Amino acid sequence: MTRRSALPGFGLTLGMTLTWLSLIVLVPLAALVVRPWELGLAGVWHSVTDPRVLAALRLSFGAATLAAAINAPMGLLIAWVMVRYRFPGRGLADALIDMPLALPTAVAGIALTALFAPHGWLGEVLAPLGIKVAYTPLGVLVALIFVGLPFVVRILEPVIRDLPIDAEEAALTLGATRFQTLWRVVLPALIPALLAGFGAALARGVGEYGSVIFIAGNMPMVSEIAPLLIVIRLEQLDYAGAAALGLATLLLSFTLLFGINRLQRRLA
Amino acid sequence: MPTRRATIGSILGAIAASSARAADAITLLNVSYDPTRELYRDINRAFSEQWKSKTGQPITINQSHGGSGAQARAVLDGLQADVVTLALAADITALARRGLIGADWETRLPNNASPYTSTIVFLVRKGNPKHIKDWDDLLKSGVQVITPNPKTSGGARWNFLAALAWARRQPGATEATEEAYIRALFHQVPVLDTGARGATTSFAQRGLGDVLLAWENEAFLARKEFGETDFVIVPPSVSVLAEPPVAVVDSVVDKRGTRAAAEAYLRFLYTPEGQEIAARNFYRPRDPAVAARYAAAFPTIALATIQDFGGWDKAQAAYFADGGLFDRIYTPGK
Numbered sequence: 001m002t003r004r005s006a007l008p009g010f011g012l013t014l015g016m017t018l019t020w021l022s023l024i025v026l027v028p029l030a031a032l033v034v035r036p037w038e039l040g041l042a043g044v045w046h047s048v049t050d051p052r053v054l055a056a057l058r059l060s061f062g063a064a065t066l067a068a069a070i071n072a073p074m075g076l077l078i079a080w081v082m083v084r085y086r087f088p089g090r091g092l093a094d095a096l097i098d099m100p101l102a103l104p105t106a107v108a109g110i111a112l113t114a115l116f117a118p119h120g121w122l123g124e125v126l127a128p129l130g131i132k133v134a135y136t137p138l139g140v141l142v143a144l145i146f147v148g149l150p151f152v153v154r155i156l157e158p159v160i161r162d163l164p165i166d167a168e169e170a171a172l173t174l175g176a177t178r179f180q181t182l183w184r185v186v187l188p189a190l191i192p193a194l195l196a197g198f199g200a201a202l203a204r205g206v207g208e209y210g211s212v213i214f215i216a217g218n219m220p221m222v223s224e225i226a227p228l229l230i231v232i233r234l235e236q237l238d239y240a241g242a243a244a245l246g247l248a249t250l251l252l253s254f255t256l257l258f259g260i261n262r263l264q265r266r267l268a
Numbered sequence: 269m270p271t272r273r274a275t276i277g278s279i280l281g282a283i284a285a286s287s288a289r290a291a292d293a294i295t296l297l298n299v300s301y302d303p304t305r306e307l308y309r310d311i312n313r314a315f316s317e318q319w320k321s322k323t324g325q326p327i328t329i330n331q332s333h334g335g336s337g338a339q340a341r342a343v344l345d346g347l348q349a350d351v352v353t354l355a356l357a358a359d360i361t362a363l364a365r366r367g368l369i370g371a372d373w374e375t376r377l378p379n380n381a382s383p384y385t386s387t388i389v390f391l392v393r394k395g396n397p398k399h400i401k402d403w404d405d406l407l408k409s410g411v412q413v414i415t416p417n418p419k420t421s422g423g424a425r426w427n428f429l430a431a432l433a434w435a436r437r438q439p440g441a442t443e444a445t446e447e448a449y450i451r452a453l454f455h456q457v458p459v460l461d462t463g464a465r466g467a468t469t470s471f472a473q474r475g476l477g478d479v480l481l482a483w484e485n486e487a488f489l490a491r492k493e494f495g496e497t498d499f500v501i502v503p504p505s506v507s508v509l510a511e512p513p514v515a516v517v518d519s520v521v522d523k524r525g526t527r528a529a530a531e532a533y534l535r536f537l538y539t540p541e542g543q544e545i546a547a548r549n550f551y552r553p554r555d556p557a558v559a560a561r562y563a564a565a566f567p568t569i570a571l572a573t574i575q576d577f578g579g580w581d582k583a584q585a586a587y588f589a590d591g592g593l594f595d596r597i598y599t600p601g602k
Binding site for chain 1: 337344419458459460462466474475598599
């Protein structure tokens with residue numbers, strides 16, 4: 001169990017780890033787990049399998065997964081460029097990547113809506129093509145791509161930085177094509193980090209509220225996300241129903257992230 | 269030991285003295301709903317001047333705004349509001365049920381404790397290009413209707429009830445025709461914002477939709493804010509009498525010792541001066557003299573009241589609660 005370390009203090013640090021984790025993560029989650037059961041088992045089941053709830057969960061998890069799947073290759077590309085090349089304006093680009101993290105999500109949501117609304121700069125261009133972004137599920141996807149991007153880039157950057165260039169050089173001298181080098185040497189080393197970035201972007205997307213709420217249109221069964229349904233239940237003072245839905249979201253996220261973590265470990 | 273007791277005594281004395289000094293200046297928190305920012309900014313200024321000249325005590329009134337339901341929940345969860353001035357009686361009743369406010373709150377002040385009223389009107393674009401005159405015009409093909417979500421917005425619930433009131437007064441109306449009208453109406457709604465201000469923004473700034481169902485005061489304000497020439501107010505033939513209620517939060521004022529000021533603050537809303545301010549902010553005054561002066565500003569509309577729907581408890585259960593009419597509109601196969 002204990003791993004030899006040059007520094008002593010296993011007992012103390014583990015104790016602090018467990019205390020802190022319980023205080024910050026476990027206790028609030030426990031409250032969420034306890035609350036729904038005042039509805040009874042059937043009540044909880046009924047409140048999370050309502051067609052409108054299922055539609056919202058489908059949208060939240062579907063859009064978050066798709067956004068993370070788009071962010072993974074794009075984030076990989078951006079991280080690669082940021083680490084491997086020096087170009088004018090690189091510092092600026094580097095700061096830009098963090099913007100979605102720093103910006104209050106409501107501001108991002110309002111800006112995206114203004115941009116993609118039928119009379120917005122981009123909305124005006126897309127409308128004649130028959131593409132509607134604002135107030136549709138596509139708008140949800142756009143908002144989630146926006147908030148998820150920095151997670152993939154920031155997780156991949158240090159891994160790419162540590163990638164030994166001589167492995168690529170060796171592959172090339174041994175006669176591998178550029179594509180083979182990328183596919184068989186570079187990518188396998190990055191897969192675990194890519195999965196971690198995918199997982200982080202996905203988790204962020206499932207819980208995102210502020211930026212989505214402005215652009216989604218919030219139509220029941222169509223563009224209504226799960227966190228909005230939780231808020232709606234709170235407005236009705238239905239704390240138990242809100243907690244039930246929160247718990248369902250939590251369990252789904254946990255299962256997904258657990259699976260991604262396992263996969264990551266197997267590939268590492 | 270005696271010295272120690274003396275020390276504690278002197279500390280307590282100092283605290284008592286400082287709190288007595290603090291009582292000189294007093295603050296109240298008014299927790300209100302979305303579109304009343306401008307109204308209460310004016311009311312607060314006028315009331316604090318009057319209170320200062322009457323009692324010599326400086327008073328500061330802080331205001332907090334948001335969706336009516338969310339505000340009620342914040343108070344329920346511990347926000348120290350001295351008074352609540354919300355969009356729906358149901359939201360104050362929720363506070364009364366949990367013991368924060370006396371159950372008799374609606375009879376403590378005149379007119380069901382609502383010092384001003386409003387109604388629901390249509391706001392359309394310049395020249396009314398889609399010729400929207402009344403509720404049936406909203407169903408014309410190609411007309412998009414903007415309203416917030418009745419689940420999250422008090423104003424949207426009034427919109428819903430106004431539409432229902434009109435449908436109910438049509439010849440041969442039955443429960444089925446009323447429901448059919450509501451279904452068809454929400455079929456024309458492309459976006460459901462969570463609050464009244466959000467819906468106004470979608471309509472006026474994002475250029476979404478052809479008609480906004482809005483609080484009368486919000487419609488006037490939107491014209492003032494976004495251009496008198498760009499928007500036209502259309503009063504429908506039938507609407508609802510919205511009575512936004514006010515109440516002192518008993519549990520808070522008793523703890524803070526602010527009851528006298530809080531009660532005076534709410535009574536001020538009923539004085540001719542308070543009524544005048546309400547009218548200037550596009551709320552319909554209760555005071556007949558003030559109402560007569562502003563009669564030209566407010567068109568005559570046949571107004572249904574919440575009692576026509578059996579009171580808030582019944583309306584809430586039938587239309588807005590989980591599984592109510594609003595939910596059924598969007599749930600397939602039911």
